[in-house]
Amino acid sequence: MDKILDQLNKEQRLAVEAVDGPVMVIAGAGSGKTRVLTFRVAHLLNLGADPFNILALTFTNKAAREMKERIIKLVGNADAKNVWMGTFHSIFARVLRSEAHRIGYPGNFTIYDTDDSKRLIKAIVKEQNLDDKIYTPNYVLGRISSAKSSLITAEAYNANEEILLQDKMAAKPQLGEIYQTYKNRCYRAAAMDFDDLLLNTYFLLKNFSDALIKYQKKFKFILVDEYQDTNHAQYMIIKQLAANDENICVVGDDAQSIYGFRGANIQNILNFKRDYPDAREFKLEQNYRSTKSIVKAANSIIVNNKDQIFKEIWTENEEGNLIQLVKSATDNEEGTMVANSIFETEMNRQLKHDAFAILYRTNAQSRSMEEALRRLNIPYRIYGGLSFYNRKEVKDLLAYYRLTINHKDEEALKRVINYPARGIGKTSMEKIIVVADQSKSSLWDVIEQPVKFALNLNSGTLNKISTFVTMIKSFRAQLITKNAFDLAKLIASSSGIMKDLYEDKTPEGISRYENIEELLNAIKEFSEKERELQEGEDVKADLPEFRTLDEFMQDIALITDADIQDKNATEKVSLMTIHAAKGLEFPYIFIVGMEENLFPSIQSLGSRSDLEEERRLFYVAITRAEKKVTISYAESRYRWGNLTICEPSRFIDEIDKQYLEFPRRAIINKPTQVKTQPQKPIIHIDKKLKKLNKSQNVYGSEAIPFDESVIEKIIPGIEVEHNRFGRGKVIGVEGAGASKKAAVFFKNIGQKQLLLKYAKLKILD
């Protein structure tokens, strides 16, 4: 055991060994924060703590999974796998499932995702005849979400004169009403949204003292990662759970708090010592990740912030490269320069693609980077964007599963009752909704017993509804008799979804069908794995031997695309926002778009605290790098379709000059004429480039049609190569002669529809 602890430095070891009473660890970037958390859990287990008594809360599922793997390596599987480790949401969803009855929910409640919440809000706004320009789903959900994060219930919201006045002043007086209706609808649907998982946990512990005592006893040792990004609800839940033993250890870095806009409260970490006067504080200040230049440059930026806990990050690593500053004329040129630089560095130093990450402030910036990388045939992966579980066809099928498990799930019901089309249209749905509202019953109750509710529809429609109800009920009956995969497959085909997608032979349709197959594969994999043993008191006695569909649904309700592991990620350059890069590290980091009004964002300029958050964001970006940071800005950039002139970011000036290397040369010289007629030529080139990358039929009249015989040889199944898109497989063809088109799936960039006359495809053997 001591051998384990010998792997730690002095401060890390002190933090790990302080297992009694409240502890705060301020862990600078790259200082071994995760190491402390994992070793602390391992140490507790070695000291004989029961794994079931350890609660470790992380920021993402991925962090939880990785931490668990590391603990398993330290102490072995048997103990480690029983530690309660996960995100706030996943842990407390689990708690709520077993305690739901106390707050009037069934244990199989649905978790609404953001999409469900927005749809519901949209429906409510429409029903109440409110202006959907004023009450946009985004705004309303944001408002409700921040209320919930502050533990303000709908009732409290409507009883609070100050809040109501605020809404009135903002010309949005109906928000309280919408919040209340939203809450009632969620309840009626036996659904909780993400914020409810925290809000309801808080009130469960507050209002049921036996529940509080139970979980205080259960969670004897509490660890919280990324404490600087916890919101008020999370803070209060922890406070309640830790109130007795105060055996709580929080780890974080105030300098890396970047989620204030979402309700994270940096004061939670700044005030820890006030909340727990006996708290011991440890500072991890030695950075093991980055070079001296990077560490010192990062320090020189963060000192500009007023709100912070004093610390001095240092490293024993080599001096390393200076921070390189790159200037470009346009956003596209910026992409080219970054891509070239990656290409050169890879060649010079024999590096793989995964040594590089390109970080940006907004997702919209990814395009110019993508295009440039594609031109150089550098494989990349974009993080963020549309995730697998957000695809329409996947959500549709999942909605059937949700409805099967929880008939009251109204968002699922509305989604699938007429998909595939079965003649239950808009008018019928509207009537059902009105009846449900008037009788204060769920949509399911109404369609299950239309006579009882005097549902006024013609007999044909009633028949169709009855068929639908019978089908869903029959699915339900099989929840306990079939394993997850068998039932999932059955639902996919009996619902008609498989048939509907199969009949669509467009490339998009084929891809949708494949996505469904992929989902079913995932369920199959799940079914074949053994159920992880749960703690004695939580085991549901009547669980069948096989894993069921509702277990699968619970498993995936809280996962996001960041949790899906890309098997080929190792061979790709990573593109992501700085927010998404939190917690990650790469040898080479490119921070692009370092311009005023973009980074710092224009919305942040109004207040000091917002600007400080932007500065912390920049700090996070720089400290992701191990070897070298390149920061880049463009003098002009397309934003919302307009060419805008940009100035370098103020953050560049804040970097201590001795760590900064200024541009050596401009790769593309700015011709002097640009100054006299500045914008037009740039726009022209830019437009052409964009089109070239989007579709293939813009080579114009100069395009040389390919040999007819080659076109004829292009048939589904063969492998082809495109000079820009790389290798791919032909999925389908349509048309003939000059207008023959092929759908090709490219390994690197996905599916494309190509006009063969122009696409210079090479046939591979």
Place this chain on the structure above:
DNA sequence: ACCGTATTCAGCGCG
């Protein structure tokens, strides 16, 4: 019911 066109909107996003 479905498709093409008009309109709108645009910050970062855990679960």
Place this chain on the structure above:
DNA sequence: TGAATACGGT
């Protein structure tokens, strides 16, 4: 600019 959605015609 471009995507996502609303609308209006067939």
